Amino acid sequence: MANVTSTAAEPERLQLLRVLGPAHIWALGVGIVLVGEYMGWNFSVGKGGMIAGLIACWVAGLLYTCVAMIDSEVTSTVAAAGGQYAQAKHIVGPLMAFNVGLFLVMAYTMLEAANAITVGFLLDTVAGMQGHSGLNQQPFIILAIMFLAWLNYRGVLATLTFNLIITAIAFLAIITLFISVQFGASSVPLDFSAVTSDPLPYGWVGIVASLHFGLWYYLGIEGTCQAAEEVRSPARSLPYGTMAGIMTLLIAATMTWYVCSGLIPWEYLGQAGTPLFDAARVTGSTTLMILLFVGTTFATLASANGCINDASRAWFSMGRDRYLPSWFGAVHPVYRTPYRSIVFLVPIALIFALGAPLDQVVTFSILSGLLGYTFMTFNMVMFRNKWPLDTIKRGYVHPFHPLPTIVLLILCSTAYFAVFLGYGTQLSAMMCFYIVASLWFHFRRYQFVRRGDQFTMPWPKPQGY
Amino acid sequence: MDIWNILEYAAWALSALFGVLMLIDLVRIDSTYDNELLISSREGEIEATAERHEI
Numbered sequence: 001m002a003n004v005t006s007t008a009a010e011p012e013r014l015q016l017l018r019v020l021g022p023a024h025i026w027a028l029g030v031g032i033v034l035v036g037e038y039m040g041w042n043f044s045v046g047k048g049g050m051i052a053g054l055i056a057c058w059v060a061g062l063l064y065t066c067v068a069m070i071d072s073e074v075t076s077t078v079a080a081a082g083g084q085y086a087q088a089k090h091i092v093g094p095l096m097a098f099n100v101g102l103f104l105v106m107a108y109t110m111l112e113a114a115n116a117i118t119v120g121f122l123l124d125t126v127a128g129m130q131g132h133s134g135l136n137q138q139p140f141i142i143l144a145i146m147f148l149a150w151l152n153y154r155g156v157l158a159t160l161t162f163n164l165i166i167t168a169i170a171f172l173a174i175i176t177l178f179i180s181v182q183f184g185a186s187s188v189p190l191d192f193s194a195v196t197s198d199p200l201p202y203g204w205v206g207i208v209a210s211l212h213f214g215l216w217y218y219l220g221i222e223g224t225c226q227a228a229e230e231v232r233s234p235a236r237s238l239p240y241g242t243m244a245g246i247m248t249l250l251i252a253a254t255m256t257w258y259v260c261s262g263l264i265p266w267e268y269l270g271q272a273g274t275p276l277f278d279a280a281r282v283t284g285s286t287t288l289m290i291l292l293f294v295g296t297t298f299a300t301l302a303s304a305n306g307c308i309n310d311a312s313r314a315w316f317s318m319g320r321d322r323y324l325p326s327w328f329g330a331v332h333p334v335y336r337t338p339y340r341s342i343v344f345l346v347p348i349a350l351i352f353a354l355g356a357p358l359d360q361v362v363t364f365s366i367l368s369g370l371l372g373y374t375f376m377t378f379n380m381v382m383f384r385n386k387w388p389l390d391t392i393k394r395g396y397v398h399p400f401h402p403l404p405t406i407v408l409l410i411l412c413s414t415a416y417f418a419v420f421l422g423y424g425t426q427l428s429a430m431m432c433f434y435i436v437a438s439l440w441f442h443f444r445r446y447q448f449v450r451r452g453d454q455f456t457m458p459w460p461k462p463q464g465y
Numbered sequence: 466m467d468i469w470n471i472l473e474y475a476a477w478a479l480s481a482l483f484g485v486l487m488l489i490d491l492v493r494i495d496s497t498y499d500n501e502l503l504i505s506s507r508e509g510e511i512e513a514t515a516e517r518h519e520i
Contacts (some may be wrong), residue, residue, distance in 0.1 A: 013505040080508045132469040139476035146483040153487050229508075320506055330503040332494060339494070343487055456508040 016081060017336035019157045020231040025224045025241020027164035028309065030248050031302035032108075032220035034170050035115060037249075037256045038276050038296045040216035040362065046270020047213065048206025050192070050261050051199045055207050056214025057257050059411065061250050064218035066408040067373055068246040069398035070380045072239040075225035076395025077383075078457060079234030081338075082317025083225035083310070084372055084379075089321070090457055091383050094449065096375065098441045099434055101318045103372040104226075108311035109345055110365035111220060112145065113352035115304035117361070119144045121273065122297055141353050148305045149346045152312065155335045156230050163305050166298035171252060173295030177280060178255040180288055181263070187284035190262030198266070205421075212366070212418040217253040219369055220303070221245050222376075226310040235395025308342065308349075315341040321454045323445065363423045367430050370415055377409040386462035 045053035071084075080086035085104060089097035120137030127135040152159050181190065200206055224242045231237040256276060260269055263279045272278045280292035316338030319328025332339040352361055384401060398404060420427055494503070 012502070013507060014502060015506055082508075086508065127469045130469075132467055135469055136473050139473050139480060142480040143476040143483075146480040150483040150487055153490070317508070320504070320508065326504050327500075329506060330500075331506045333498055333503065334494075339487075339491060343491055346484075346487075453507075 014331040014333055014336070016229045016331060016338070017156060018230055018232050020160060020227055020237065022231075022237040022240040022244070023164055024157075024160040025227060025231060025237050026244050026248070027160055027167050027302075028227055028306050029221045029224035029242055029245035030171065031163040031167040031299075032111070032223045032306035032310070033218055033245075033249055033303070034167060034252065035118070035299040035303035036216035036219055037174060037252050038170070038299045039118065039274050041213055041253070041256065042260065042269050042272050042275040044210035044213035044216075045261065045266050047202070048210035049198060049201045050194050050266045052202075052207040052210040053214070053261065053266075054257055056210040057217055057253050059211060060214035060217055061253060063215075063373070063408060063411040063415070064221055064249070065246055066404035066411075067218075067222050067376060068242050069404050070376050070408065071222050071225055072242045072396045073394055073398045074376075074380065074383055075228055075238050075242075076235045077392065079228040079231075079238065079395075080317070080456070081226060081229040081313045083228065083314065084222065084375065085314050085317055086228075087379055087383075088375060089454060090459075091379050091386065092375075094323070094446060094451075094454070095438060095442060098318070098323050098445075099438060100372060100375055101314050101323065102434065102437055103368045103375070104314040105311050105345070107365050107368035107372065108220075108223065108307040108314070109349050110352060110361050110368065112304045112307035112311065112349045113356070114358055114361045114365060115300045115307065116141045116144045116349070116353040117358050118300045119297070119304075122293075122300070125274070126293070138354060142350060144301065144304060145308075145346060145349050145353060148301065148308050149342055151305065152308045153332075153335065153337060153339055153342050156227070156309070156337060159305060159309060160227070163302050167302045170295040170299040170302065171248065173291050173298075174252050174255055174259075174276065176291060177276065177283075177288055178259050180285070181259055181283065185283060185285055185288065186263065188263060188282050190259075192262055194261075194266050208414065208418050209421050210418075211415055212422060215366055215369070215415060217256075218246070218249050219366060220306070221249060222369075222372065223306060223310040226313040229313075235393075239396035308345070311345055312338050312341040315345060322449045323441070360426065363419070363426050364430060367419060367423075367427060370412060370419070371434070373408060374412045377405045377412070380405045386464070387459060388463065391463070392459050 044056040074087050075083060078087045078090055082101065085097055085101035088100040120141040123140050124135045124137055151162060224245060225238060228234050228238060260275045260279045263282045269275055274296055277292045277296050280288040315328055318324045319326055319341065328341050328344065330340045381402060389397060
């Protein structure tokens with residue numbers, strides 16, 4: 001049994017394996033998110049037109065830049081599996097931590113299910129193009145989840161190296177499409193005439209409504225911090241990987257909007273299932289079409305892979321602290337992964353992938369993510385107030401505090417309103433779910449938590465305590 | 466039966482294979498190792514051994 005920690009005074013312990021570097025962190029963050037460039041974001045164009053789609057792209061980009069900066073500072077200091085859950089536990093309190101843990105697990109498991117559904121849809125599309133109609137998507141959906149869960153089960157290094165390769169290919173596919181179109185490889189020229197002829201077809205409210213789907217460009221970049229216990233140097237790798245990730249996504253998002261809006265009329269783009277693949281088809285180039293199909297498939301798999309990684313770490317951390325049964329807090333003695341959490345979340349992902357419609361699954365994921373971002377705002381303020389800059393060492397200090405926090409809170413509020421416009425019932429239902437879960441935790445589960453054991457950081461006492 | 470029908474059966478078979486591999490290993494590990502060791506991971510280990518929060 002390798003790498004088991006033990007001292008003369010303490011019994012041997014199993015820990016997650018510390019083998020990752022900044023590139024793996026980049027692959028985890030961008031891998032989860034890049035699928036949003038390949039599908040989903042374009043509904044923002046359908047909600048408000050081309051200009052609204054671009055504004056949503058950049059406003060959501062601003063929101064997530066704030067998320068990445070705030071997350072980099074806190075995570076480089078609270079370097080523990082569970083990411084924002086561990087942050088909430090140390091900075092806010094147990095009930096907040098329990099809720100944040102649930103937000104994370106729900107957001108990532110729903111996103112994993114949505115990705116698996118998309119794999120089935122993609123293969124059905126290809127089968128249809130080859131003359132095979134009525135493909136049974138279920139075995140491919142199940143295979144995507146099972147294979148990636150097995151990969152995660154076997155070890156984090158192989159999992160995220162796999163993510164690094166397929167994410168890099170998917171990103172290069174977008175750049176290749178952009179360059180090819182710029183240099184005239186497309187048989188259809190770029191056309192932005194709708195920017196002037198039909199700038200805001202649904203008025204200013206269209207911009208607000210489009211913000212909901214603008215989040216797709218970047219949703220999940222905060223997942224980088226789930227790997228905090230598995231990186232060789234958390235204080236260095238997490239900020240590097242996260243900030244490089246958000247820069248990659250800002251470039252990819254802008255290129256995606258530019259190419260797709262120029263090649264596909266906005267009325268069609270707003271309803272397309274796979275906009276980048278459709279843009280490649282419009283160019284008339286078979287090579288680009290194949291490349292973007294591969295890119296779409298890889299981006300989808302990378303996202304599902306990263307989601308399994310992150311959801312299992314959050315669930316594992318909650319089990320380790322007895323916020324959930326401690327059975328989930330187990331580490332595999334050979335592969336050093338949270339194997340019970342990985343296996344437990346497989347059937348949950350399958351139920352949603354096989355039994356729920358895609359837009360509902362996606363909306364539940366987005367809403368859980370939004371709740372997590374809202375938490376980050378007051379978490380950041382409390383972190384700076386309780387432990388000012390001169391009291392503990394941070395791996396990264398984000399600039400202009402509290403401006404990013406204020407901007408993030410304003411944008412989150414706007415995004416809630418945007419979601420409410422289209423999915424008010426789901427928003428209310430989800431809030432009810434988290435309230436019931438909180439009551440269960442407070443009145444039933446918290447008695448099992450070992451209160452002294454859960455606060456592990458060797459920090460000085462917070463100011464005011 | 467065309468290639469897509471064969472791929473469907475292959476996907477079912479591989480899904481079952483990966484599921485069974487995970488379950489067998491889970492049962493084997495749980496029955497081989499003491500549960501106290503398996504759930505012995507602690508959050509603070511990294512901080513205590515590698516990186517200290519001192520200015």
